[in-house]
Amino acid sequence: MESGKRNFTVLGSETEFDGVLEFTDDLKISGKFNGSINAQGNLEIDKAAVCSVDKMSANSIIISGTVTGDIEASERVEMCAGSKVKGNVTTARLRIADNVDFEGQVTMLDKEPEVDLFSVASDEFKQSLILKSDIDN
Template sequence: MKKIDKEKKLTVLGRETVFDGFLKFTEDLHIQGAFSGAIDAQGALLIEKGAVCKTQYIRAASIIIEGTVYGSLTAADKIEMKTGSIVHGDVHAARIKIADGVSFEGAVYMLRDNAGIDGNLFSMHPEQLKQKLRG
């Protein structure tokens, strides 16, 4: 996850939070509770241990998973799956790190580098994104 700047604001969806819908943010977000819907972000995302995300898609600058995610993940920089995390869905990133003890079911698509990602990546419909990633 990118280093959190002290001047940046961190948003936390707490353990008792249940969010259903579309979430868009520019700063960093930590999810501790339950989320379902879609995430389109320019900031970093941490899905903490115990959190459950059932998504159409997640797009963020970087994504760290300690909890459970169902749905496709796209990161402009990297996706990191930590020990004990559960991920069911395809992942797209320039860098991917999968620790021992991760339950991962899906496909991995390596993006060549950040230079190959245009600014429209985070505003594309999922079908457009799939076509762009396939070349």
């Protein structure tokens, strides 16, 4: 277990949230979410959750429910059995279980960026990334 204690927040199954969600600890969504997520912590999408996002960004994202929209995780994305994902995924590590309904493109980060994702402008961040496709060409 990590030495630093992290807060774990749950948006319950009866919760419906529309808007921009930002957090630094860990969050589990069990209800409905519409909008965008810009996080430094870890995100879990529960089996019953339905998320429609412009963009979902976090350190790691575990999906057991339904997500529509682009997903970006600096560390990893995991799609669990029975999940439905429609959108493009950008991450350093990806795991897709059997029985996942996935529609979209995947961009693998060659390594985690050296810069803090949340302290730089998006253009500056894009310049700092080394994409596998650039190396292979």
